[in-house]
Amino acid sequence: MSNLFFRERIKESINNPNLQTALDNNTERRLRGRALAFESIPDWRERRQRAHKIRADVIDNLDEYLNQFITKNEANGVIVHRAKDSKEAIQIVLQIVGASHDSPKLVAKSKSMVTEEIELNHALEKENIKVVETDLGEYIVQLRKERPSHIITPAAHLKKEQVAQLFHEKLNIPYTEDIPTLTATARKILREIFLTADIGISGVNFGVAETGNICVVSNEGNARMVATIPPVHIALMGMERIVPNLDDLSLFISLLARSATGQKISVYTQLLRKPLPNQTRHIIILDNGRSRLRNSPLKESLYCIRCGACLNACPVFRELSGHAYIGKDKTIAPYPGPIGSVISPGLMGENFVHLAQASSLCGACKDACPVDIDLPKMLTRVRAGKVNSESSSVISEGAGLNQLTKLFLQIYTRLSTRPKLFAFSQAFASLTTFLLSPFSQWIHLPAFTGWGYSKDFPRFANKTFRSQWKPVTLSETKGFSQNKRDSSVAEKLLPQSDTNLIEQFTKELTTVSGNVYQTKNFQQDVINFIKSRNINKIMLEPNTLDESLLQKANIDFTYDDDPQIRLGVTNALVGLADTGSVLEADEALHPSLLPEIHIVMLKSKDIVPSLPDAIHLVEDKNAAVFITGPSRTADIEMTLTIGVHGPKELHVFVDVSNSG
Amino acid sequence: MPTVQLFITCLTDSFFPKTGEAVVNILNRLGINVEFAHEQTCCGQPQFNAGLRKDARAVAEHTIKVFENTSGDIIMPSGSCAHHFKHGYIELFENDNIWLPRTKALADRVYEFTEYLVDNLNITDVGATWDGMLTYHPSCHTLRGMNIDKQPRALLQNVKGATLVELPNANECCGFGGIMSVEHPELSAEWLKRKIQNLDETQSPTLVVTDAGCLMHIAGGLNRQKKKQKVFHIAEILNQR
Numbered sequence: 043m044s045n046l047f048f049r050e051r052i053k054e055s056i057n058n059p060n061l062q063t064a065l066d067n068n069t070e071r072r073l074r075g076r077a078l079a080f081e082s083i084p085d086w087r088e089r090r091q092r093a094h095k096i097r098a099d100v101i102d103n104l105d106e107y108l109n110q111f112i113t114k115n116e117a118n119g120v121i122v123h124r125a126k127d128s129k130e131a132i133q134i135v136l137q138i139v140g141a142s143h144d145s146p147k148l149v150a151k152s153k154s155m156v157t158e159e160i161e162l163n164h165a166l167e168k169e170n171i172k173v174v175e176t177d178l179g180e181y182i183v184q185l186r187k188e189r190p191s192h193i194i195t196p197a198a199h200l201k202k203e204q205v206a207q208l209f210h211e212k213l214n215i216p217y218t219e220d221i222p223t224l225t226a227t228a229r230k231i232l233r234e235i236f237l238t239a240d241i242g243i244s245g246v247n248f249g250v251a252e253t254g255n256i257c258v259v260s261n262e263g264n265a266r267m268v269a270t271i272p273p274v275h276i277a278l279m280g281m282e283r284i285v286p287n288l289d290d291l292s293l294f295i296s297l298l299a300r301s302a303t304g305q306k307i308s309v310y311t312q313l314l315r316k317p318l319p320n321q322t323r324h325i326i327i328l329d330n331g332r333s334r335l336r337n338s339p340l341k342e343s344l345y346c347i348r349c350g351a352c353l354n355a356c357p358v359f360r361e362l363s364g365h366a367y368i369g370k371d372k373t374i375a376p377y378p379g380p381i382g383s384v385i386s387p388g389l390m391g392e393n394f395v396h397l398a399q400a401s402s403l404c405g406a407c408k409d410a411c412p413v414d415i416d417l418p419k420m421l422t423r424v425r426a427g428k429v430n431s432e433s434s435s436v437i438s439e440g441a442g443l444n445q446l447t448k449l450f451l452q453i454y455t456r457l458s459t460r461p462k463l464f465a466f467s468q469a470f471a472s473l474t475t476f477l478l479s480p481f482s483q484w485i486h487l488p489a490f491t492g493w494g495y496s497k498d499f500p501r502f503a504n505k506t507f508r509s510q511w512k513p514v515t516l517s518e519t520k521g522f523s524q525n526k527r528d529s530s531v532a533e534k535l536l537p538q539s540d541t542n543l544i545e546q547f548t549k550e551l552t553t554v555s556g557n558v559y560q561t562k563n564f565q566q567d568v569i570n571f572i573k574s575r576n577i578n579k580i581m582l583e584p585n586t587l588d589e590s591l592l593q594k595a596n597i598d599f600t601y602d603d604d605p606q607i608r609l610g611v612t613n614a615l616v617g618l619a620d621t622g623s624v625l626e627a628d629e630a631l632h633p634s635l636l637p638e639i640h641i642v643m644l645k646s647k648d649i650v651p652s653l654p655d656a657i658h659l660v661e662d663k664n665a666a667v668f669i670t671g672p673s674r675t676a677d678i679e680m681t682l683t684i685g686v687h688g689p690k691e692l693h694v695f696v697d698v699s700n701s702g
Numbered sequence: 703m704p705t706v707q708l709f710i711t712c713l714t715d716s717f718f719p720k721t722g723e724a725v726v727n728i729l730n731r732l733g734i735n736v737e738f739a740h741e742q743t744c745c746g747q748p749q750f751n752a753g754l755r756k757d758a759r760a761v762a763e764h765t766i767k768v769f770e771n772t773s774g775d776i777i778m779p780s781g782s783c784a785h786h787f788k789h790g791y792i793e794l795f796e797n798d799n800i801w802l803p804r805t806k807a808l809a810d811r812v813y814e815f816t817e818y819l820v821d822n823l824n825i826t827d828v829g830a831t832w833d834g835m836l837t838y839h840p841s842c843h844t845l846r847g848m849n850i851d852k853q854p855r856a857l858l859q860n861v862k863g864a865t866l867v868e869l870p871n872a873n874e875c876c877g878f879g880g881i882m883s884v885e886h887p888e889l890s891a892e893w894l895k896r897k898i899q900n901l902d903e904t905q906s907p908t909l910v911v912t913d914a915g916c917l918m919h920i921a922g923g924l925n926r927q928k929k930k931q932k933v934f935h936i937a938e939i940l941n942q943r
Contacts, residue, residue, distance in 0.1 A: 045885070045886075049886065049888060052886065052888050052889060053888050056888055056889075056892060357874060357875050357877075357889075357893055358889060361889055361892050398753075399752075399753075399882070399885055399886070400882070400885075400886050400889060401879065401882065402842065402875050402877060402878060402879025402880075402882045402883075402890075402893075403751060403842070403843075403879060403882075404842035404846070404875035404879065405842055405843070405846035405847055406842075406846070406873075406874075406875070408846065409846050418847075419789075419793060422750065422751060422753065422790075422793070424753075425751070425752060425753025426753040426754075426755045427753065439753050439754050439755055439756060440752055440753045440754045441753055442753075443752055443753065443754075443881075443885065444884075444885055447752065447881055447884060447885060448752070448754065451748055451749050451752055451754055451757060451881070452754070452757055454744070454748065454749070454757075455746075455749055455754075455757035455760055455761055457743070458712075458743040458744040458746065458760075458761045458764065459743070459760050459761060459764045461740065461741045461742070461743055464743045464744075468715070468716050471716070472716075484922065484925045486926075489887070491884070492883065492884030492885065492887045493883065493884055493887070493922075495887030495888070495890070495891055496887065496890065496891030496894055496895070496923060496926060497891075497894065497919060497922030497923040497925070497926050498922045498923075498925045498926045499922060500717050500918055500921070500922065502716050502717060503716060503717055503718065503719050505719065506715050506716055506719055507710045507714065507715045507719035507722035507723070508710065508715055508738070508740060510719060510723075511738045511740070513736075513737065513738070514726070514730055514735075514736070515735065516703060516730060516733060516734070516735050
């Protein structure tokens with residue numbers, strides 16, 4: 043099988059200077075961000091091994107875990123569906139959406155790789171259903187009628203000038219390259235979509251078997267919108283996306299954002315359990331080749347948590363972007379990068395096997411993987427045809443390899459198993475290359491040979507090592523001892539400080555653009571702040587601000603959703619010192635999401651060191667979210683922009699009076 | 703006095719016999735007997751990496767048989783081949799009750815050259831001298847596959863007269879990848895270009911590697927670009943006195 047079509051696409055990518063600049067930026071920033079983020083967990087190697095073991099256990103016992111997860115969800119009032127392939131999944135979605143040509147339905151979607159895998163948007167649009175992608179990067183590629191080029195940053199291949207031109211043409215705004223203006227434009231348009239959508243569709247980062255929670259993370263806040271505002275929420279998840287319990291979940295959360303975006307934690311880590319009042323939730327669990335993959339030598343690839351770290355680390359991805367990973371039929375593989383070159387053929391078979399040949403097996407992907415998937419080994423297995431194909435057709439060894447290369451290697455095998463012939467052919471090669479290039483050690487081979495494309499070929503040595511070998515017998519013993527291999531000392535955990543939690547909380551939250559104020563006069567200070575911003579109507583979570591104080595201050599308030607209101611006040615159940623996060627739940631969900639300004643009231647005694655100390659608080663909440671700073675995106679040229687779909691400002695008032 | 707086996711590797715044998723001589727000289731100077739099993743050929747990594755497992759097995763079985771008849775640690779001037787002995791072979795014979803134990807017994811004897819000097823002999827100074835700048839490119843399989851990095855760096859640190867400068871983005875692959883550089887020359891060329899740019903930045907006239915693969919590839923690129931820098935296997939540097 044020839045890989046020429048793939049090589050053509052590779053050349054196109056390499057020769058596209060805009061793309062190359064964008065990819066270099068992505069790579070450099072992501073690698074640096076990731077390295078920095080991991081410095082804050084010195085025990086990351088140990089965490090990574092633990093995460094690997096947990097994922098292995100889940101995949102080995104997937105049926106039991108899934109049953110547990112489904113039973114919990116049904117008890118929680120969630121409607122669970124299982125889809126064996128993309129066709130079934132699409133059918134289920136269409137049934138829920140209730141396609142009607144008379145009153146077209148509107149679907150607001152947050153980013154989900156599974157929906158890319160089953161090409162859901164295309165199927166919905168065919169039924170006259172309007173689907174709007176709401177992640178900024180995904181919105182951009184949807185407007186360009188493209189597929190995402192990266193699983194975390196879908197528009198990683200574009201420069202801001204291209205986005206500026208796109209918004210100018212498609213959204214009728216004056217041409218501007220100002221990223222905050224572009225982001226604000228998307229915010230305004232998409233806010234309307236969230237509020238009027240009939241259905242919200244999201245993916246799932248993790249499903250928790252023991253409690254039934256689904257965890258959906260985002261930075262922009264769009265995944266919170268689609269999961270909690272429209273009357274119907276559909277969550278699509280790959281069947282492998284399970285973690286056993288909340289403690290395990292907190293481990294994966296500590297790895298996911300660090301690996302994906304270089305954050306200690308994403309801005310919004312949502313944990314959804316029961317549907318909200320007046321809401322219906324469906325979970326669609328998708329197989330689509332995963333059972334087959336699970337029973338194949340590529341099983342380990344199911345451990346993936348879709349962080350995209352292997353893409354950022356990969357020198358191949360750095361030249362290509364996701365759009366160049368194409369099948370024999372020239373369709374773009376749903377999953378790019380090293381993991382994609384394993385699971386695309388793993389899930390979809392022969393069409394994508396040649397992708398695995400485009401790797402030097404340099405191992406940067408394995409190094410970057412937060413669950414230590416042996417990606418180079420997986421790639422060699424794909425190359426060896428160890429893909430459980432859906433059809434009965436067997437994929438041969440050397441899948442995707444050039445026929446000439448294959449022939450050369452087979453001849454080399456014959457030589458390598460016959461030492462005399464091997465030595466003879468070395469002498470023959472030496473003579474041949476000497477005749478080809480009598481005056482230089484180097485031979486200028488033509489480009490079509492592959493080797494000659496960018497480098498010269500060395501002449502074989504006149505005399506090989508073996509032909510010159512003369513054994514030397516040493517007589518005297520020199521005194522030195524042979525040491526055992528040194529076992530590296532396990533890294534010690536930094537001691538966890540039990541004091542200064544407030545200071546740590548403040549430092550962390552400030553780093554991610556949040557504001558923290560310590561107060562002994564909680565209520566009055568919050569009211570003064572509201573007045574200082576000239577706001578006269580606010581959205582409240584019950585039992586936050588004292589109504590009589592508000593009335594005295596002439597501040598109008600409501601406990602109901604009102605998207606016009608600019609400021610919301612909530613209580614935090616808990617604060618996390620090591621990430622600067624606050625936990626909000628149930629009645630706090632919308633006041634903490636819809637307004638531009640979010641005020642949080644947190645008691646100092648409720649600040650705990652880290653996520654594992656707080657994760658169990660979500661057990662009896664219908665829906666909860668850990669919030670870490672104002673909503674943000676880096677989808678355009680990796681430039682950090684604050685205030686996408688969620689609040690633009692986050693102010694946390696910490697009550698240090700120790701009352702109650 | 704310990705006796706070790708030298709696995710010369712097919713690339714070093716065919717293209718860079720001086721590297722092999724240097725390895726033997728250094729080991730001899732340290733009082734180590736070196737034996738060379740003449741029946742050895744290639745470890746079979748090219749076939750394995752390309753996915754040709756049947757071929758890779760045939761070569762692996764040959765190599766295992768050759769070294770089973772020898773004793774002592776097996777030293778090789780290549781992290782890549784060592785990685786294949788230790789990991790590729792295990793993968794090849796994973797489900798083979800007869801070959802797997804033989805493979806594992808062999809893998810336990812295998813050392814990359816600098817790993818053997820530093821971890822096993824506890825030697826970081828072999829008494830080498832070099833006049834001028836050196837910069838080190840860690841081969842992917844040595845660095846990430848074998849987790850060997852501090853060993854070659856320690857040895858180079860102790861070369862008298864040499865100034866070791868850090869290669870920018872040293873850990874990036876040079877783009878060789880064996881068969882990949884022929885299968886996907888366009889990709890390979892981009893990485894090579896970047897590696898050479900990084901080398902230029904150091905202003906070091908000499909690049910040191912631990913693998914003949916990277917050596918062939920980078921030196922071939924330098925020659926094509928008519929550049930003056932030279933690439934040496936670490937053994938040749940350490941053999942200078």
